[in-house]
Amino acid sequence: MSDRPTLPPHIRQSLERARRLEWWTLGWLVSIVAVMALVMGSSQAMQAAWIEDMLSLLPPILFLLAAHFEGKPASPAYPFGLDRLGSLCFLLAAGALTLMGGYLIYDALHVLIAQEHPTIGSVSLFGHEIWLGWLMMAALAYSVVPPVILGRKKRALAPELMDKVLFTDAEMNAADWKTGLAGIVGVIGIGFGIWWADALAAGVIGADILRDGLRALRISVAELLDGAPRELNSPEVSGAVAKIRAAVPVDRPVRVRETGRFLHVEIADDQDTTPSEAFQTKALGEDGWRIVNVTGPAPPDIRKGARHNEE
Amino acid sequence: MTRHLRPWLWLIAAVTMLTGCYFPDDPKHTLATIERQGVIQVGILAEPLPEADAKVIARFAKSLGVRTDYVRGPAHALLAGLEEGNIHLLAGDIPEDTPMASHAALSNPYPPRVRLPGRTESRSEKRVLLLRKGENRLLLRLNRSLREAGQ
Numbered sequence: 001m002s003d004r005p006t007l008p009p010h011i012r013q014s015l016e017r018a019r020r021l022e023w024w025t026l027g028w029l030v031s032i033v034a035v036m037a038l039v040m041g042s043s044q045a046m047q048a049a050w051i052e053d054m055l056s057l058l059p060p061i062l063f064l065l066a067a068h069f070e071g072k073p074a075s076p077a078y079p080f081g082l083d084r085l086g087s088l089c090f091l092l093a094a095g096a097l098t099l100m101g102g103y104l105i106y107d108a109l110h111v112l113i114a115q116e117h118p119t120i121g122s123v124s125l126f127g128h129e130i131w132l133g134w135l136m137m138a139a140l141a142y143s144v145v146p147p148v149i150l151g152r153k154k155r156a157l158a159p160e161l162m163d164k165v166l167f168t169d170a171e172m173n174a175a176d177w178k179t180g181l182a183g184i185v186g187v188i189g190i191g192f193g194i195w196w197a198d199a200l201a202a203g204v205i206g207a208d209i210l211r212d213g214l215r216a217l218r219i220s221v222a223e224l225l226d227g228a229p230r231e232l233n234s235p236e237v238s239g240a241v242a243k244i245r246a247a248v249p250v251d252r253p254v255r256v257r258e259t260g261r262f263l264h265v266e267i268a269d270d271q272d273t274t275p276s277e278a279f280q281t282k283a284l285g286e287d288g289w290r291i292v293n294v295t296g297p298a299p300p301d302i303r304k305g306a307r308h309n310e311e
Numbered sequence: 312m313t314r315h316l317r318p319w320l321w322l323i324a325a326v327t328m329l330t331g332c333y334f335p336d337d338p339k340h341t342l343a344t345i346e347r348q349g350v351i352q353v354g355i356l357a358e359p360l361p362e363a364d365a366k367v368i369a370r371f372a373k374s375l376g377v378r379t380d381y382v383r384g385p386a387h388a389l390l391a392g393l394e395e396g397n398i399h400l401l402a403g404d405i406p407e408d409t410p411m412a413s414h415a416a417l418s419n420p421y422p423p424r425v426r427l428p429g430r431t432e433s434r435s436e437k438r439v440l441l442l443r444k445g446e447n448r449l450l451l452r453l454n455r456s457l458r459e460a461g462q
Contacts, residue, residue: 117445193336
């Protein structure tokens with residue numbers, strides 16, 4: 001059942017590359033989180049950027065988890081294999097992105113409505129009292145560079161692998177560097193005495209991120225609900241479905257669903273798949289109603305109104 | 312590499328020097344107001360004002376070239392004055408973890424020696440001054456003055 005065709009060599013190579021990229025991402029992100037924590041102080045403005053960097057650790061971890069378990073054979077506990085793990089990781093990654101966008105907007109609105117003037121203090125450094133804003137800008141500038149580079153690489157790799165977790169992670173990286181730049185603009189604004197600059201910049205970027213997150217969430221929900229395969233970056237039904245339909249010569253309903261990067265094609269059985277009441281009762285007694293669908297070759301009395309004798 | 316970097320370093324140095332005096336700025340121009348009026352209004356939360364607090368305030372006022380006006384009154388009125396900008400600093404045995412932190416900005420902590428009641432020896436306990444939230448220029452000047460006082 002789990003005898004899956006092996007992946008073509010170039011896909012395997014790309015997958016390996018994606019995995020390496022994600023390990024690099026984790027390493028860089030951890031260093032960014034550490035640097036940001038150092039200069040954060042009690043600044044509300046920085047706290048948002050920091051929380052958002054913590055959140056962006058999630059998609060790489062999810063990708064690595066999914067990639068690790070992807071090829072695992074079916075077992076008695078998981079008779080269909082672990083294909084769905086990719087779908088689950090995608091949902092969680094999309095959730096992280098949505099949460100991040102939502103948090104940024106919430107934080108920005110909170111500051112703007114309460115008219116909270118962000119206070120940025122100073123630290124003693126090399127015998128001088130240095131405004132923390134400078135250090136924050138330096139840390140934010142540092143936090144912008146790795147996501148730009150890694151995100152671009154991942155985004156280029158995602159369509160080939162049809163990897164939605166990787167794609168979502170690339171979007172998360174885009175969100176990272178955008179919030180980093182917004183943070184720099186915000187701190188400069190605060191430096192010029194414009195207290196709302198930071199919140200406004202974060203809010204605008206937050207709206208952008210929230211939109212990406214909600215779109216990814218829609219796609220991932222469709223995937224988990226056995227919906228038809230969707231495009232990588234939109235909830236539209238993928239063009240692959242029509243191509244598969246055209247390649248099936250018989251005139252029977254064809255159903256395609258996806259788990260992670262893989263497609264599962266079902267050409268409708270010529271039999272009714274509704275179980276017979278006799279089988280339901282025999283198998284589960286009172287709980288027989290829970291069996292609603294029986295596929296695959298089966299003895300005639302298991303299904304209702306078996307049609308295979310008609311031939 | 313260094314050759315490419317050099318113009319940038321000059322640019323950064325120039326911007327820093329140009330903005331050095333007014334960056335960061337106060338959104339509500341508290342420092343400018345103090346300098347224009349020639350007086351800093353300090354609300355006192357502990358009576359009598361501990362000597363350590365009085366010292367750092369005197370030093371700060373001197374560095375700005377202004378005189379100090381001490382304002383006395385109920386704590387809440389003083390805090391409201393700070394939030395509205397009529398009072399520029401709050402002082403008087405304010406601990407680092409003051410619950411007023413959600414209504415005011417904290418200076419860097421400085422360690423006056425406090426003599427605990429009923430004890431003869433003194434011990435170091437960090438104190439802060441409070442100022443209006445977001446007045447980052449005033450805060451930076453105050454922290455510089457505190458740092459110099461600590462040396």
